[in-house]
Amino acid sequence: MWRQATRRSAQIRGRLLSTSAPAACAGAAVPGPCIVHKRGTDILHDPWFNKVLALFFFSPDLAVPARAPASRGLRFRSGTQDTAFPMTERDRLGLRGLLPPRVMSFEQQYNRFSECASLCAEFGREITHCRFANVGDARVRACCVAVNSYRSLEHNTRGEPETIVALAKWRILNRLHDRNETLYYRVLIDNIKDFAPIIYTPTVGLVCENYSGLFRRPRGMYFSAKDKGEMMSMIYNWPAEKVDMIVVTDGSRILGLGDLGVQGIGIPIGKLDVYVAAAGINPQKVLPIMLDVGTNNAKLLEDKLYLGLRQPRLEGEEYLSVVDEFMEAVHARWPKAVVQFEDFQMKWAFETLQRYRNRFCMFNDDVQGTAGVALAGLLGAVRAQGRPLTDFTKQKIVVVGAGSAGIGVLSMAKQAMLRMPGINRSGEGHNQFWVLDKDGLITKARKGLDPAVARFARGFGPDEVQDLHEGASLVEVVKKVKPHVLLGLSGVGGIFNEEVLKAMKESDSPRPAIFAMSNPTTKAECTPEDVFKYVGENAVFASGSPFSNVTLGNGRKGYANQANNMYLFPGIGLGALLSGARHISDGMLQAAAECLASYITDDEIRKGILFPSISSIRHITARVGAAVVRAAVDEDLAEGRCDVDARDLKSMTESDTVDYVARKMWYPIYSPLVNDK
Ligand SMILES: NC(=O)c1ccc[n+]([C@@H]2O[C@H](COP(=O)([O-])OP(=O)(O)OC[C@H]3O[C@@H](n4cnc5c(N)ncnc54)[C@H](O)[C@@H]3O)[C@@H](O)[C@H]2O)c1
Numbered sequence: 001m002w003r004q005a006t007r008r009s010a011q012i013r014g015r016l017l018s019t020s021a022p023a024a025c026a027g028a029a030v031p032g033p034c035i036v037h038k039r040g041t042d043i044l045h046d047p048w049f050n051k052v053l054a055l056f057f058f059s060p061d062l063a064v065p066a067r068a069p070a071s072r073g074l075r076f077r078s079g080t081q082d083t084a085f086p087m088t089e090r091d092r093l094g095l096r097g098l099l100p101p102r103v104m105s106f107e108q109q110y111n112r113f114s115e116c117a118s119l120c121a122e123f124g125r126e127i128t129h130c131r132f133a134n135v136g137d138a139r140v141r142a143c144c145v146a147v148n149s150y151r152s153l154e155h156n157t158r159g160e161p162e163t164i165v166a167l168a169k170w171r172i173l174n175r176l177h178d179r180n181e182t183l184y185y186r187v188l189i190d191n192i193k194d195f196a197p198i199i200y201t202p203t204v205g206l207v208c209e210n211y212s213g214l215f216r217r218p219r220g221m222y223f224s225a226k227d228k229g230e231m232m233s234m235i236y237n238w239p240a241e242k243v244d245m246i247v248v249t250d251g252s253r254i255l256g257l258g259d260l261g262v263q264g265i266g267i268p269i270g271k272l273d274v275y276v277a278a279a280g281i282n283p284q285k286v287l288p289i290m291l292d293v294g295t296n297n298a299k300l301l302e303d304k305l306y307l308g309l310r311q312p313r314l315e316g317e318e319y320l321s322v323v324d325e326f327m328e329a330v331h332a333r334w335p336k337a338v339v340q341f342e343d344f345q346m347k348w349a350f351e352t353l354q355r356y357r358n359r360f361c362m363f364n365d366d367v368q369g370t371a372g373v374a375l376a377g378l379l380g381a382v383r384a385q386g387r388p389l390t391d392f393t394k395q396k397i398v399v400v401g402a403g404s405a406g407i408g409v410l411s412m413a414k415q416a417m418l419r420m421p422g423i424n425r426s427g428e429g430h431n432q433f434w435v436l437d438k439d440g441l442i443t444k445a446r447k448g449l450d451p452a453v454a455r456f457a458r459g460f461g462p463d464e465v466q467d468l469h470e471g472a473s474l475v476e477v478v479k480k481v482k483p484h485v486l487l488g489l490s491g492v493g494g495i496f497n498e499e500v501l502k503a504m505k506e507s508d509s510p511r512p513a514i515f516a517m518s519n520p521t522t523k524a525e526c527t528p529e530d531v532f533k534y535v536g537e538n539a540v541f542a543s544g545s546p547f548s549n550v551t552l553g554n555g556r557k558g559y560a561n562q563a564n565n566m567y568l569f570p571g572i573g574l575g576a577l578l579s580g581a582r583h584i585s586d587g588m589l590q591a592a593a594e595c596l597a598s599y600i601t602d603d604e605i606r607k608g609i610l611f612p613s614i615s616s617i618r619h620i621t622a623r624v625g626a627a628v629v630r631a632a633v634d635e636d637l638a639e640g641r642c643d644v645d646a647r648d649l650k651s652m653t654e655s656d657t658v659d660y661v662a663r664k665m666w667y668p669i670y671s672p673l674v675n676d677k
């Protein structure tokens, strides 16, 4: 059947847009005409249908400092609009007279692009190269303007505090998102490496912290403790008929910033932007959700501008009954939607994962997505030492942080070791991990340990040669263990200080690996500069938030890899969606991690590159997504989706699956709003 679908899609491409309904399935790269029930200004005000770009970038409220040339020159053009509505659409959708009369031709648009470029140059702006193939297209031109405006901002705000600049950039993108979704996602996809740090980690953390002040219009849905008993009907208030991907948070552990209550909604929004950019999920089918069950953040409770419930967090059964009701409501309306849990505090992250993972198609990104990314990095660190992967079982790994992320990583790494030859399947007597939390090294002497953590507590048996004690400090542990890997998921910025990093110099590995995975940047356990300075130039480094590479002596580069779950969650979600899996199994997650681990070549690994560039995120996601689909098929969990059923999926080869997944990715181009006839 899927082969028929392929043929059909080729035919559609041939006839270009002769269908009368929008494609119903996820992705569908070829746009059919979009049925639009709106007319006139309602279309212009709908970011989904809008094809107008006003040059809003130079408006005065951009937080651009007054001395910036932007406020001198380009503002006189602030009324300029680019419009790509053809005359047929203007006639039939009541748009005539509501737009400037010119519909730009290829040549005219190209010229206007050049004019804009020279105007920018006139004011000393840096015009970056255009990455778009077809520069004459209205959207493309607008894209260039947006990108150039952004670059101008970078140029004009040099020397300003980083937070001000980052928020100004976020506002530029957010405004575009509010006005013209198609263009926003085009800009994002074509510039993901530059824009990911704005719409995602680290700037999204700043946005969440300042959310009440930045709030302009709602995005996503809010279910609060006050909505108990109403959620089943509330879910139908969401205007889109179909939803494929949901990211939900309760705001209780936003990055390493703690409880931000309702302000945490920025995280699901950012994660879903990454879903659109990386996995090609149709943005009309994503839904960010905030479960507002109160907050224990005293500052927010006192803040007059705070937009959430002013009450302490619900606990126990009261809390779970809210999440249960929400999950049932989602499942009733969109039984095939994938639900990603994000930034829940540890106790609820584990509890909800156990509670729902066999009933719904869901996963916890902080526990499971992070684990896969870290495992890929750990395997890369073995390869960097020039050792075979089976030597992973001999690596000594110190993990700092025994929370949802740390324990997720430890569990997956342990499972991976147990699958390797020569290890007793029960794992007995094999503990390559030293785990620390805020009270130091965790040993079996610790009272009241969570069972998930207790599995990794050090004993005092004959294997314990390092003479360490309960609560030992990080530096003590590193000095005695001489680990191959030091991995931080503690949320404590700078905890890998000079003393700790110098101790890592004595590591038993010829390429000591330091993973400072906490977010945002201020919470990173250390910087790459410090790693290459104190541990040595042979170290390998990865962090959760992006850092720049470090220039080493002798013309070499110290690579600042980014070990962030954004490499995996889009592929896990997309693979689960396209396979139509009933639930997301350990096998599917493991396949995702292995796929990422194998993405990097030996040559890159030797240089210290452990993760691919974010610029390749769509390519990576197609592969990870396909690996997840194949694993779901192998485990008989795949039920298929739309016109590709389980048998079709089974008949696909590995490369067929990659093609299929890639073809299902949505790409932003304006859909015709009326039939051409
Ligand atoms: N890079 C990624 O993809 C990624 C993914 C998930 C989480 N994270 C980051 O990891 C961090 C932790 O997330 P989490 O969900 O595990 O949080 P969590 O609150 O569940 O756990 C934090 C852990 O750190 C420990 N800790 C606190 N202070 C410490 C100290 N001084 N020394 C040693 N340990 C200390 C705590 O005791 C706890 O065990 C956050 O900053 C988050 O942004 C990064």
Ligand SMILES: O=C(O)C[C@H](O)C(=O)O
Pocket (backbone or CB within 6 Å): 200, 201, 254, 255, 256, 343, 365, 366, 518, 519, 544, 564, 565, 566
């Ligand atoms: O959001 C991120 O950047 C990664 C991770 O999910 C986190 O919670 O830090």
Ligand SMILES: [Mg+2]
Pocket (backbone or CB within 6 Å): 255, 342, 343, 365, 366
């Ligand atoms: Mg997270």
